[in-house]
Amino acid sequence: xxxxxxxxxxxxxxxxxxxxxxxxxGTWWQQITGKAIYGPLGxxxxxLVLSDELxxxxxxxxxxxxxxxxxxxxxxxxxxxNWEPDVAKLPVVVSFPGTELKSRDVxxxxxxxxxxxxxPWETFAKQSPVLDRVNGTPLLLVLGPDGKSFRVFxxxxxxxxxxxxxxxxxxxxxxxxxxxxxxxxxxxCATSGSAQGKCLARIPALKDYWFDWRxxxxxxxxxxH
Amino acid sequence: MxxxxxxxPPLRNQASRQPxxxxxxxxxxxxxxSAIAAIGLLLIPAFVIRxxxxxxxxxxxxxxxxxxxxxxxxxxxxxxxxIFVFVLWRTxxxxxxxxxxxxxxxxxxxxxxxxxxxxxxxxxxxxxAQFVAQAQSKLDPKEMILAxxxxxxxxxxxxxQMAYHHVLNDVVAGVPIAVTY
Numbered sequence: 001x002x003x004x005x006x007x008x009x010x011x012x013x014x015x016x017x018x019x020x021x022x023x024x025x026g027t028w029w030q031q032i033t034g035k036a037i038y039g040p041l042g043x044x045x046x047x048l049v050l051s052d053e054l055x056x057x058x059x060x061x062x063x064x065x066x067x068x069x070x071x072x073x074x075x076x077x078x079x080x081x082n083w084e085p086d087v088a089k090l091p092v093v094v095s096f097p098g099t100e101l102k103s104r105d106v107x108x109x110x111x112x113x114x115x116x117x118x119x120p121w122e123t124f125a126k127q128s129p130v131l132d133r134v135n136g137t138p139l140l141l142v143l144g145p146d147g148k149s150f151r152v153f154x155x156x157x158x159x160x161x162x163x164x165x166x167x168x169x170x171x172x173x174x175x176x177x178x179x180x181x182x183x184x185x186x187x188x189c190a191t192s193g194s195a196q197g198k199c200l201a202r203i204p205a206l207k208d209y210w211f212d213w214r215x216x217x218x219x220x221x222x223x224x225h
Numbered sequence: 226m227x228x229x230x231x232x233x234p235p236l237r238n239q240a241s242r243q244p245x246x247x248x249x250x251x252x253x254x255x256x257x258x259s260a261i262a263a264i265g266l267l268l269i270p271a272f273v274i275r276x277x278x279x280x281x282x283x284x285x286x287x288x289x290x291x292x293x294x295x296x297x298x299x300x301x302x303x304x305x306x307x308i309f310v311f312v313l314w315r316t317x318x319x320x321x322x323x324x325x326x327x328x329x330x331x332x333x334x335x336x337x338x339x340x341x342x343x344x345x346x347x348x349x350x351x352x353x354a355q356f357v358a359q360a361q362s363k364l365d366p367k368e369m370i371l372a373x374x375x376x377x378x379x380x381x382x383x384x385x386q387m388a389y390h391h392v393l394n395d396v397v398a399g400v401p402i403a404v405t406y
Binding site for chain 2: 005006007008009010011012013014015016018019020026028031037038039046049050051052053054055056057059060062063064065066067068069070071072074075078079080081083084087090091093094146148
């Protein structure tokens with residue numbers, strides 16, 4: 001923040017999205033938004049670093065020189081190998097009964113210049129690749145070859161909107177674009193055809209529970225198809 | 226209302242004790258208010274920011290504002306309580322002594338707790354994160370990870386670990402980042 005490195009620690013919980021404070025100023029920050037909600041830096045916002053939610057297998061194949069956070073021996077017993085189903089069982093404290101999703105339904109949430117949309121995970125996983133348009137931007141949402149990793153790209157090739165399809169051959173996972181019939185990998189880069197060497201722009205997206213996404217994006221729409 | 230109409234001798238008798246009683250009332254009141262302040266500075270934020278309950282914007286704001294001021298506030302209120310305990314101690318009987326002691330104990334507890342982060346007792350932070358090359362990692366290929374790639378440096382943070390620690394301060398390719406889950 002303003003050229004100064006901040007160090008964060010867990011400081012509380014706000015409707016099941018945690019609060020953190022920085023050691024340097026004591027400001028309170030909301031996890032999901034990266035915004036300072038109280039304290040000396042109140043009103044400031046952290047820059048979002050593009051990140052992925054992938055299986056270790058998928059990431060390993062893409063990052064040969066990658067580094068993995070080692071488990072802290074002292075706390076290994078505290079790690080819950082079943083975190084996903086266990087967290088899904090926890091009660092919720094905010095709910096949005098008027099909406100068609102349940103609180104603990106998993107969504108892929110994204111915003112394009114402040115316009116938010118949620119993609120129910122079930123629908124997305126069934127339909128992938130999903131082509132959509134949010135706030136005028138053509139989007140491509142793709143489920144990885146492992147059926148768990150996901151990424152979102154801008155579906156634009158040389159300034160033109162592009163369409164993508166999953167290649168029929170299940171042995172070699174790749175996408176094809178309808179304009180050049182080039183092959184594209186899960187990283188969004190063309191590996192063959194006239195587009196070879198080109199890569200699509202990435203869009204940050206968050207895998208989140210519906211109640212949490214909706215709570216911080218009250219105007220969000222839900223993808224339907 | 227009209228003091229001059231009261232009989233003179235009893236008034237004079239009371240008048241000699243009145244400053245004491247008034248001082249004592251004033252001291253007890255200030256002691257109680259200081260104690261309430263010190264304890265409230267811990268309990269109100271703790272009550273508002275507790276898991277599995279709904280937080281509304283108003284109380285959340287109050288909780289953060291109090292917690293922000295709690296380290297200094299509890300210290301000042303705690304010292305005030307301590308002084309009053311010293312002063313009042315000799316003037317009171319046994320049960321008031323135990324009341325003073327018990328209250329002081331709660332105030333001290335509050336002053337100490339306002340300086341500690343009990344959330345980190347539940348979810349310990351990572352001090353000095355260690356990394357291993359991906360080939361050395363024993364992680365199952367099906368395990369989910371959070372991944373970043375900055376300036377060609379790729380790092381993976383297993384979600385099973387991040388779901389416990391919640392926050393990790395890291396530096397990737399010279400960029401300070403906070404990894405959260």
